[in-house]
Amino acid sequence: MYYIGIDLGxxxxxxxxxxSEGKVIKKMMVLTHRHRPWEEIGDEIVNCTKxxxxxxxxxLSDIKGIGIGCPGAISRDRETIFIAPNLHWKNVPFRKYLxxxxxxxxxxxxxxxxxxxxxxxxxxxxxxxxxxxxFVGTGIGAGIIINGDLHIGYNGTAAEFGHMVIDIDGYKxxxxxxxxxxxxxxxxxINRKIDEYIEKExxxxxxxxxxxxxxxxxxxxxxxxKMGLDVVVEAVDESSKFIxxxxxxxxxxxxxxxxxxGGGIIDDLGEFMIPIIKKTVKKYAITGSTKGVKVVxxxxxxxxxxxxxxxxxxxx
Amino acid sequence: MYYIGIDLGxxxxxxxxxxSEGKVIKKMMVLTHRHRPWEEIGDEIVNCTKxxxxxxxxxLSDIKGIGIGCPGAISRDRETIFIAPNLHWKNVPFRKYLxxxxxxxxxxxxxxxxxxxxxxxxxxxxxxxxxxxxFVGTGIGAGIIINGDLHIGYNGTAAEFGHMVIDIDGYKxxxxxxxxxxxxxxxxxINRKIDEYIEKExxxxxxxxxxxxxxxxxxxxxxxxKMGLDVVVEAVDESSKFIxxxxxxxxxxxxxxxxxxGGGIIDDLGEFMIPIIKKTVKKYAITGSTKGVKVVxxxxxxxxxxxxxxxxxxxx
Numbered sequence: 001m002y003y004i005g006i007d008l009g010x011x012x013x014x015x016x017x018x019x020s021e022g023k024v025i026k027k028m029m030v031l032t033h034r035h036r037p038w039e040e041i042g043d044e045i046v047n048c049t050k051x052x053x054x055x056x057x058x059x060l061s062d063i064k065g066i067g068i069g070c071p072g073a074i075s076r077d078r079e080t081i082f083i084a085p086n087l088h089w090k091n092v093p094f095r096k097y098l099x100x101x102x103x104x105x106x107x108x109x110x111x112x113x114x115x116x117x118x119x120x121x122x123x124x125x126x127x128x129x130x131x132x133x134x135f136v137g138t139g140i141g142a143g144i145i146i147n148g149d150l151h152i153g154y155n156g157t158a159a160e161f162g163h164m165v166i167d168i169d170g171y172k173x174x175x176x177x178x179x180x181x182x183x184x185x186x187x188x189x190i191n192r193k194i195d196e197y198i199e200k201e202x203x204x205x206x207x208x209x210x211x212x213x214x215x216x217x218x219x220x221x222x223x224x225x226k227m228g229l230d231v232v233v234e235a236v237d238e239s240s241k242f243i244x245x246x247x248x249x250x251x252x253x254x255x256x257x258x259x260x261x262g263g264g265i266i267d268d269l270g271e272f273m274i275p276i277i278k279k280t281v282k283k284y285a286i287t288g289s290t291k292g293v294k295v296v297x298x299x300x301x302x303x304x305x306x307x308x309x310x311x312x313x314x315x316x
Numbered sequence: 317m318y319y320i321g322i323d324l325g326x327x328x329x330x331x332x333x334x335x336s337e338g339k340v341i342k343k344m345m346v347l348t349h350r351h352r353p354w355e356e357i358g359d360e361i362v363n364c365t366k367x368x369x370x371x372x373x374x375x376l377s378d379i380k381g382i383g384i385g386c387p388g389a390i391s392r393d394r395e396t397i398f399i400a401p402n403l404h405w406k407n408v409p410f411r412k413y414l415x416x417x418x419x420x421x422x423x424x425x426x427x428x429x430x431x432x433x434x435x436x437x438x439x440x441x442x443x444x445x446x447x448x449x450x451f452v453g454t455g456i457g458a459g460i461i462i463n464g465d466l467h468i469g470y471n472g473t474a475a476e477f478g479h480m481v482i483d484i485d486g487y488k489x490x491x492x493x494x495x496x497x498x499x500x501x502x503x504x505x506i507n508r509k510i511d512e513y514i515e516k517e518x519x520x521x522x523x524x525x526x527x528x529x530x531x532x533x534x535x536x537x538x539x540x541x542k543m544g545l546d547v548v549v550e551a552v553d554e555s556s557k558f559i560x561x562x563x564x565x566x567x568x569x570x571x572x573x574x575x576x577x578g579g580g581i582i583d584d585l586g587e588f589m590i591p592i593i594k595k596t597v598k599k600y601a602i603t604g605s606t607k608g609v610k611v612v613x614x615x616x617x618x619x620x621x622x623x624x625x626x627x628x629x630x631x632x
Binding site: 073082083129130146147151152153154155156157158159160161163164165166167168169170175177245248249252253254255256257284286287288289290291292293 | 389398399445446460462463467468469470471472473474475476477479480481482483484485486491493561564565568569570571572573600602603604605606607608609
């Protein structure tokens, strides 16, 4: 039995043929070109599915279902992409459209929910009853698994942990509130601190030179951290501490069996960040809640959403 | 079919005979006298159970089970009261002891979890799939219902929402952290504000006179609020706002179908507090999460734990 997992991003679309054991048989990438009509992007996904199935040496009739990880909020009935800011989509009836084009069962889900489902089905979370997945990138995305199943909440919007307020008078967040977790714990916080430094210190220093030489801020940050540049190390370590404080809250409230960490910054700097995160969680979580609870860095990496999308298709 | 619900508190023990429809047939109260050995308190519960059954015109054989709401943390296997600060208990094997004395199935659970289960079984939460119960008193206690069942978490410690940090550099909390929700949103916060006022303004003013005349601080607070004393109104309204901010976090993270509010201060001043709470939740919760979600004041009042304890016994 084979399934298709789609990771639909603002820039790239990944499609994978996944076996029922969670093995990625074949993987393919196409560009999203997000400014075209959504129907064209849908057609692109259909084509990409056909191509990846063919190049895996399979036929469409071998595919039992397709799962789509979408960068946004999905309607409660999981029929429509309610809002996807990166794609500039609103109320797109994507499930029905794709199904009409390919005639294989299609399911939609939020991408970070699927990353968490991927960890639960095929990663460190196998057999774990309650799991929180936390994906740290520009912001913080998350998913909740309870009794082996996604908890999407009454309106389908659950697990927006990045917008948990932890500092009521803190920095302004894109959501309109102040002091959301992601304003202190994600790339947003690290970039703010480094930008402030460059602004203040001018161009004639190692940090400014590094960040003007390397166009990719994320890569410059990794380089700067590994070079031991003070402001970069401080910014990342402080972010690790704030990740830990938020996870402490999650431990206190949910007391899950496992917290799985992933996302760009964790995949790049996890070996330095996770020890600080773990220490902070222990300090902040309510007494008795952390005993035996595993805080892990998921090994699924950038395949997490694709694998979760396949798992969703498999659940049927 | 009848069940016994016990609400074991630091001062009083309530025992009720409850029908399978959630009707309290008969209720009885005895004092805890918490400084005696725990076995004596156990025996008191057994006696009280026998008496309340008798005065309901029933026999012990009519009782299918007993649920006990305990003011503390219960071991993961729900056999032992792991720690109950108010009773000064640690590792008390209470379930086994009670069962050996009365020979009717006994189940233990944290009292606030049971308050929430009570709302779910016999109150506003009937038929609601996901429910968060929030009980505001000196601190904030809470319970989580998902798919009709209590979510107690991996170590049985879940739902300690009172210790969710919402103000990282805020007031010191009894748990050791700073800025826990209950330091800003419960009686702790209201009392702090009023105490500071009295400290600063001395004895010759209406507030100080009210609070020295009335020994019971809680009652003085209600009186002061209804009299419109500025500092009391401000303290309570600010507390309502902070309750709303915390509920906003809960909405953003869990997106439950219902949030039920209870506890002393809500039972006393709910009509003034709940409008402020609702307005604040709407402002802080992530877009789309509050649609159709009910925020209610539970009508179960001080019977909530007893009814939840009976529901626990009924679940078997």
